[in-house]
Amino acid sequence: MKNYGMTLLLGMMMTACAPQGYEAMNNIASNVTNDIACKDSKLEMKLWDGLKEHLIAQKEMPSAEALKQALRDQVQKLADENPQLSKEDQERLNADLEKLVVSLLEEAPKGERVETPEQLLMLLSAIDVGDRSTVFRSYMQDKVRGDFTRLNKTIETFDLNCPSGDSGNNSNDNASSGNPSTPDEGGDGQGSNVVEEPPTEVSRDYVYHKAQAVNAGESLAVFGARWAFATTYQTCQSVSLPDMDAQTPDLQGIKITGKHSDGVGSKREIASLSQVQSTHPYVKSVTSYGEGCFNVKSNPLIYDYGGKPYGTTAADSPIDMFKNNGDGTKVLGIDCSGYVYTSMATAGLRLKAGRALKASDSWAWGSSSYVEPQDNGLTCLSKISVTPATSLKAGDIVAVYGHVLIIDKAGADPFGIRNAKTESDCSKVKSSGFDFTVAQSSPSKGGVGINFFDARVYLPTSSKMQTGMEKYAYYACLAKVNNKTYTPNLGTLSVIRHKGTSDCMAPRVKMARESCIQSCSSLRR
Template sequence: MRNLILSMSASVLLAGCGQQYSVAVDGMASQTVSDIACKNQQLEEKLYDGLKSYLIEQKNIPSATELKSAFKTQVEKLAQDNPRMTAEQQSRIQSNLDQLVDSLLEEAPQGERVETSEQLLGLLSAIDVGDRSTTFRSYMQDRVRSNFNQLATTVKAMDLECPPTGDSTQSTEGGSATTPVEPTTPQIEANPDYDYHKKQAVAAGVPLAVFGERWALATAYQSCNSLEIPALNDSVADIKGIAITGKHSDGVGNKRVIASLSQVQATHPYLKEVSSYGSACFNVRQNPLIYDYGGKPYATTSSTSPIDLFKNGGDGTSVLGIDCSGYVYTSMATAGLRLKEGRALKASDSWAWGSTSYVEPQSNGLTCLSKITVTPSMSLKAGDIVAVPGHVIIIDRVGADPFGISTAQTVSDCSKITSDVFDFTVAQSSPSKEGVGINHSIAKDYLPTSEKMKAGLQKYAYYACLAKFNAKNYTPSLGTLSVVRHKGTSACTDKRVVLARESCIQSCSSSAFTQ
């Protein structure tokens, strides 16, 4: 009898889960086909957001077969509402949708050997924004674009009736809503002093990208004092209490866990001096944010969703913390800086661009970024982004001679410049100091731990030196490392993305963001 009860309970549970998944899939199909009928040019956005919402909320990869079936039901309803539609036209729409589903839910994940919903979320986000950082992603860009174009061509030739507003939000006969359930959005706790601090920073000449990364760092540690901690250098001891438990599925990144909370609290440079937090704050000492390879901040696809650094969004380990590209996107988004012209800033786009995308930004959808040109009087600037495949950082501060060009007496000395004469600091989320995570570091002390960054920036220093001696401008194109700068145009700015619990740093002095 006990086994029978357990079996029945499991069946009910599975049925409930299946119904939940089915409602979400039906909602995606309903919204997409409704957009087909109305020809309102939101089909792509709605389909991508529907898929991403499903992956975020359900923590499960949707079935291509189930989505095709849901599309079939909705296309049949579309045909019923449009008597002039022929059977051939109905079949063509269905075929176009099936091909699109095959590309997004079968071919794309198979090509990158996707194993988790978080991995698929990252891949679909990358395809959505135009990432061509690998041969396969470039192929999928063309493949999916062809699918959407074919569907648009099919629909354009038809005379369809757009359902009345709200029609697609009605319930089915069984009582289940056919639209996607709006993802739960964390409470937005916007800091009322944000605009004031931003204005003061801009007046002081601080680039918005720098203001954004400082705002993100202070929010991450829930402390204004975190911005007063000197940039990490060789004299700062490694953190204790963080253990490596293995490798991620790519065989590259390490998996880290907190093995001893007390040791982390006592040795983490951004935590050891903090004794308490305000009532609006997250207790970071009890739940430290450390470096999490592949980790992204939590967000929903809602246009009002904040970026939440204090809730695990995957695809790293169970610890709190984000990776380098997650931090760079957070910094840019909270400063209101788009990465792609005309694309509205959304918290969920933190999944879209990895470090490799920044190396060739114009080819990967980051049209608001351009490679810098070094001139006889200008090279590296605060706010610039430096990227190699595997890591991306933001320049926080620069000295009068960031690349140490003054050490070269003749043009032949340009090739001898090394990183030990660099004079700038970087903002990053990195495994430095055995897994510190979000940090500011002195470049000349950090770079020896990242050979690709060091070698690439030394080449930039070489070109900056040549620019000085030859009185020429150079735009380095190394292929292995790029320094890129935000355009700052109106097409590349937008309403900012709020960070969860940023109200905790309401008491910060503006000097914390301008020093």
């Protein structure tokens, strides 16, 4: 009783003298030190998730000083419970933990000029998954990896008592680890060994549509993009509408209010709801939504640069399109990388081998990450090769610095090279002869957001995409006329494909309000 009273008194004194934000950081520190005592392999994951969950839930910058103090206090508590932990051991452990905090909460934000919790969330998420899309992020990858390696080596030298019940073997931890114990839904990515979800109405509907797609020979990436599309617009009708093209009228009622904080994208808001409702191609014809569905017509989703779908770090968190999130504006809507990640995650397609799919990872990968996937942690994606017989396929991802999209449909001759006979013919191939459709979230047609767009009409609106895809067409044409195989490495644009291997499949991430598309007879287009 005496020891309990002393511990309580010390705890009250620590809290009273602690820096602002101490209590929230102390929860993270407590989890970390418990894992240190138990030598739990999930220590890194819990630190990342603790910081990210704080940023998502509290929408405030975590205090580096508060976390340092909380970790020192928890290490002292650990030492009190483990007399074998010497003062020198404590000092080594405190020094290693402090270096990690400095890297994550001081050096990284300073290097990228982070000003908001949302920007820090994106940065920490990117470092967590292995992004090296900039020189600074590459440097931080090595720095943080070195910090964790040093910490783990220090921990290995200790022989500590693991608190009862803190061995890290609860079901939530297993579900969110990089090696989930439950079987995946997709087998080899082509529909073999499909494992159905528990028999709920939504999951039965999902499995039915997935089986339809697989039996038709469609890729799971295409299926995921369409499932995400229909769920976002809360109607089956959205998927069945024609591709946007030159005849599609521009969206009216959108106002550009300035530039995003990165100085690149524009901020958009709805100036006239009635005009948006009457001109949005995926909203204007909808007369009503089912019971329990989100009324998209009353609160339309448009293109929101920096917008992300909402999700937490919990293993079972759904992706929610109907809650404002990200560092865009207050409108509902997401950016291009948010849509691509959602499409892959809801189809059970990992981007990184061994990493569990979680809703919160929509923050992790930006469009730039996809351009050189092998360098940025996207180990489940690889650049395509063009052969005399094959080139672009539905389900491929196309990325430039600043935009990323998915190929929804590809014709038999997607690059329009059927009649090419010579290398000279190949140099004349233009996007006007392409035959494929893109699925994306883009500012096209006045800021529609998530859309299906005829590539022949879309590409001239994006010079980087057009130039890069015409170069891919050139290589595809060369492969045909020279009877060779090429793997284009342009440096500015990449076409990449999911590997479909077992280590790149995982239990999918559900989406909020999926039940509203149960009535879809088909998601095929």
